Amino acid sequence: MSTSKTLIAGATGTNGRALIDALVAKDVPVRALVRSIEGARATLSDGIELVQGDLGAPDSLSAAFDGVDKAYIVTSVQPDTVALFRNFYRAARNASASHVVKFSGMGASDTSPSEVIRQHAASDTDLRASGLPYTILRPNSFHQNMLWQAGGIASTGKFYLPLGDAAQSTIDVRDIAEITSTILTTDGHIGKTYDLTGPESLSFHDVARIIAEVRGAPVDYVPITPEAAEQAMRDQGMPEWSAHSLAEIQALFATGQYAQVTEDAERLLGRSPRSFRDFVRDHKDAFMT
Template sequence: MILVTGATGSIGTHLVRLFQEKGVAFKALVRDEGKARALGCDVVVGDFDDPGSLVPAMEGVDRLFLNAGGAQPVDGEQPMVRQQKAAIDAARAAGVSRVVKVSVSGAHRGGRLAQGAHWEIEEYLKASGLGWSMLRPGGFMQNFVTGTAGFTADGKLLDVYGGAPVSYIDCHDIAACAAALLTGSGGLGETYELTGPQALTCAEIAQELSAALGRTVEHAELSPDELAAGLRAQGLPARFADDLAELSRQVASGSMAATTTAVRDLTRREPRTFGEFLAANAEALRAG
């Protein structure tokens, strides 16, 4: 039996759908049964913030898809680290044999925000004795639909990467890679850097959005210093604002421009282009 965590999220909803299409036996760990009803699958209630709920939720589970929310610090702590370590402890106690974890591109010791948090969890998982595979995706195409990518008040797409290209990936492809690892025997002890098929600049993304929406989407540059000042003005902690500014400097220097063949290697098909992603999400895009 496979347990899918983060099942209501951007990656998890695709993974649930893929398993349903393929008739794979799985259940989803959810915090809110009512919210999860739309998934149309077996669920078990559990919360990463309640370690006592996790071991019973993993009873009879052989493989775990480990994923949850982002890495915004709360009172200087990264809740994700504590939460995912608790899930790994529960998996070991429940006799899970293998964990497929969603991490982040460029995870490293001492990295800012998600890069440091995911690295710490990766190391904990590697030391746990459980079988593991790491998926390290870059920026999600979904960010342009969910609002995670910033827009100005008058609807301009914010370029916080100084015109540098980013090889955005569709969460559909991340889920397909996870499905291959959760249902197959390959990839044990492997780390996969996942990207889309091409790196796009903000100007190119704005052009694609314009074509999909049938109206002009403009873009506006925001320097890392302006980004940090804006976040501080919104009341966000200075450290968080500075970390985000530093990450945007790194991306501006080309740190997320490379593409890999990992999606093709794992799924035997090409990852979706940004245009294909927009076509598959036309309804959500127009509603957003």
């Protein structure tokens, strides 16, 4: 086992934490790039090496890359992600990183109606042009996004989303993490872009039915307009740009263009990806009253 480190940016988030668990299970030495050491200590397991750095502060990244061989980056949805990714690529190049794995999004395209998806397309293009050995992950939405609705479902038996009757092939974050850990520890992934979906495409009426079956109590999906969804997110205190960009991407999902089931996840996992029903069973308590 190599003693050089794999640097994880976005380590305290949903995917970063799942990836660290998957790498630690394989005894891969990891270093987590975090904005707040104190905040990360509360989020990440003891024993994970932490380095303070901010993707928006390029000078803070060179020390983070000291002794690093491979690197992974995911960031939150925000207005300046293209610049944040670029700073990370530059630091990785200066450190002669042997592999950079970048978390993107399914359908990344310069002409997407969603700004978040256009940002992913731009930062994927930057990575390909950087000269770095890279792998790009393009997952569909996560099963775990339904945890945002779990409190409402538990208390009222309803959830409200602007997704109409469209189906989506959502994927489990645990499977994305397992796939990413494989990519970081086996050969053959340089220069590849993987489209990652779950094993099936479900409408949100199907999603409601599955949650109802698993929790043993009714669940109603109530389709709402993108405008109502955006207003509700603002009312909950979400910043203007975030509420708008999330409503925009949901309007894209509502067209049904994210229903495609791809083979990449099954091939990389060597088994069928976790179904939405598997996910709900494993998180049943969150959906109960």
